[in-house]
Amino acid sequence: MTYKYRINEIRTDIGASQEEITAGVEKKAGFRRGDLGTIQSPGRLGYYEIRRKSIDARKKENIRIVYTVDVVLKHQVRKSRKNSLRPLEEKKLPAVVPGEDEMTGRPVIAGFGPCGIFCALRLAQEGYRPIVLERGSSMEKRVKDVSAFHSHGKLDPESNVLFGEGGAGTFSDGKLTSGISDGHVSRVLETFARAGADPEITILHKPHIGTDVLRRVVVNLRKEIQSLGGEIRFDSRVTDLDIEDGKLAGVEVTGPDGETYYIRTSVLVLAIGHSARDTFRLVRDKGLPMEQKPFSIGVRMEHPQEMIDRAQYGDEKRLPPADYKLSYKASNGRGVYSFCMCPGGQVIPCASEPGRLCVNGMSNSRRDSGTANSGILCDVKTQDFPSDDVLAGVEFQRRYEELCFRNGGSDYRPPRSSMKEFMTGDGAGAPVVDSLPGFAVDAIREAVPFFGKKIKGFDRDDAVVTAVETRSSSPVRILRDREMESAVSGIYPAGEGAGYAGGITSAACDGLKAAEKIISRFRAPGE
Template sequence: MGSSRGSGAGNVWRVSGLRQEVDEPDEAVLARAARQIGLDPGQLAFARLAKRSVDARGRGADLHFVVQVDLAGQGPIRSQKFERLRRSGKVREAPTAASLRVESAGRPGGASGGAVPHVVVVGAGPGGLFAALGAAESGARVTLLERGEPIERRGRKVVAFHRGGEPDPDNNLLFGDGGAGTYSDGKLYTRVSDPMEFTVIQELIDAGAPPDIAYDARAHIGTDRLHRMLPRLRARLEAAGVEFRYGIRVTGLVRSSGARSEARIRAVATTEGEIPLDALVLCIGHSARDTWARLLEDGVLLEAKPFQLGVRIEHPQELITRGRYGPEIGDGLGPASYNLQSKGAPPAHSFCMCPGGRIVASVNEPRRLCTNGMSNSKHSSRWANAALVTTLTPEDFASFGFEGPLAGVELQRHLEERFFVAGGETYQAPAQRADDFLEGRLSGGELKTSYGFGAVPGRIDELLPPQVRDAIREALGRFDRTIPGFGGPEGLLVGIETRSSGPVRMTRDRESRRALGFENLFPAGEGAGYAGGIMSAAIDGARSAQSAVLEARESLSKPRS
């Protein structure tokens, strides 16, 4: 999609603030967008939905969509309506897609001639997959290392754990083909203002994601569909020249000899030997605790960063849909979701909401408990769940006696062990009804939940750190006013949720994206502390890979002494 200045032919314009009725065809709203800027629909050269979200503020009385439309005319648009809307800001140039291919001075990405840099990418989550694709599209030879297995084998090991086995340290809901997002059902809610977003979205659609992820404000792929997409993404990368190596762990960094102001890595040490490289992109994910420890030993600068911690809360989906849309639920809207925020002290918010979903055990270490949520593409479960989290800081870590770059990791482990024991040491989860949590009492009777290992009554209000408990209590009261019943007996808190975000940052230069103190090490994504979610991780991986290719080309072009 191209764009130029002015209002001439070829420009794509974004029209905002359009209303679409629940039963109104998309073609009708596209035609209305054209007429709003003074075009006859027959004069359109191009039109598509750019964004669509539900406006449920009327709770059934006035349910509708709020829509943005991208369109272009067959010639210059010179109507007074168009100019007036441009001045008001309701019409603006539509953003354009960025290329995965990077160009260096005098040499476009993918061009032949000169030494071909070898870029090694660690991690096959969104960040790693798009880092590998970006490097390959830019003409590098790319090797992608993943500690887990392809999704076909990863899935079998996940099922084995949920049928009573022990967690596999490399193949679980956190590690393996596709990364943690594969089992957090492919939510694309967290968008960023980067033209690379459109490129990532199109690659996902080409791999089998539904086209509506390009405009749905609550875009969601679904775990079931992601399992089918990953082999296609793998084939796409392999066709671009990426070599996948599964079941291989990084054990260290091998530095070049000689005096340098910054260290240069000549190879990465792995469980299968050393792999020489020209640049290394680390996309290790937000739970790579063992890898962080090894990188710290190898001199990589890490720092503790704030992370989010809390619980899962689960309700009957009917309660959420009724509370959001009103008693007369409009056809075509599907199960309702929510995104709630409390501005208490400390603040809390919902995260990773799964309409028609289930709670799962997000575990990669034995005798530790962590929950997460997922849903399939049809949202067919009768349950709705989300994380309720607040933010803990390094100062909070210190209050528990944990200090240093990995202090947040140690706090996570401490709390995961506490909840594992409270659940009976069988991966059952302690749980407490929302009203009991507010009143500080143990829940009685059967605790119905979608969590596969089951729930046992527990004093979550006593198991959580006090500041987390207080933030969630404040939030429950506020959220119950937004969705009646949210903080009542039909709400069930299931704990604990520790992996909503990573507790570590690998320090890097803002412009070059290089790890401080290293010439050719590029940390990226959630595991580096620079992303939060599938979209931002994919973009950060792609951008970091572009920087890695440029650095490697420059290094290879220098005369060797």
């Protein structure tokens, strides 16, 4: 029998060796040298495993690396003033017992972003052989289509930065941080690591994959789902829902060549992402309860990464590219905040509809572009929407995406200006300002000097401002009950597009939970 304990706040120098980390753990545990080791090479009393690693840069002259570890001992130890050992009660996710209801056909998942991927994987692992319908293309084709869009302004409305294998997060920083406290988070991170991401993501305080690695990881997860009996149909979009007596009976699908076919099923997971506007309309028209949801609008701001590093780390050069998190309450009542900050990344244009344009941030795993960028966003309230229609938020987004497209020259190049021009509205600043609602311009302009006090140089005249960011989150929520089911029996709205997540990790967790709800209700098809 072994006994587990947790120790927090083990602080080391930057670049500390394994031996130095071990010495710090032993000291906090009140043990002698040689009492502890790693799982590969245990000490006399047991071993430790690193569970969390973060950077404490509050004192620029003495930046520390901070660890949380779990200690596994052969004998029980009492907590005392001489040690910092705290008994660890492992919280395991409860086992999911398959239900007894009979499922018609196989479960169908609409969307193959993080939510759809993890939902499909969980169902496949339990023998449910899901069918995934992804309106966009496979990774191989999608990367080519996005390259053509960025190089030549050639937009494919179904295969782009926002639609396709992996979802919108595929062309992002691949951040895996999440504000949710959920036992599924560890499972998501461990799954990503097993599929080819750096194993360190499981312990980092701010884990990220990077778009280059994420593409490979997503393909590996797709192959695992397929090996377990799941099926992924790309370039295939749900175009109608067959609902009988308040229950799902099947779905109509439009395939790669425009052919329409029917899938008989009693289970559909709507993992559709925040840009599936036509599917939002279908859901509304079929009578599923929905509600308007606030979101945000703003710009991307770029600064030299070296400036951000210096502001956060001082003269220290041995740390990874720095990030930041900023917020401000403007005098007009609007919140302004940084969003999806991408160290060492780039700003990219995005579009899913002809004649409309928005932007996002992206970075590769090494974050080595030399430029930092972040969305600087302003609250949009439902009162700002043009009507009471549940899809009025979509129309709000479209209005400013159309302005952005025209103001950038109608060739899918977004309007850009210097910070000075944005703040004054002169020169190139005019098209950027004209691509935003007035309340957002006022609030962001007011926030910039405040941010300059937090990050020295943030308000510098030559920082680059690019409009417009509109797709930070879904403008709608598809209502569901405690069992994650819509008012229509058998339909499970999930993830970011349905209004229940805000990023890769939280969307993946929601997908896992949707799968578990389905498993706990239905027995696997064919059983």
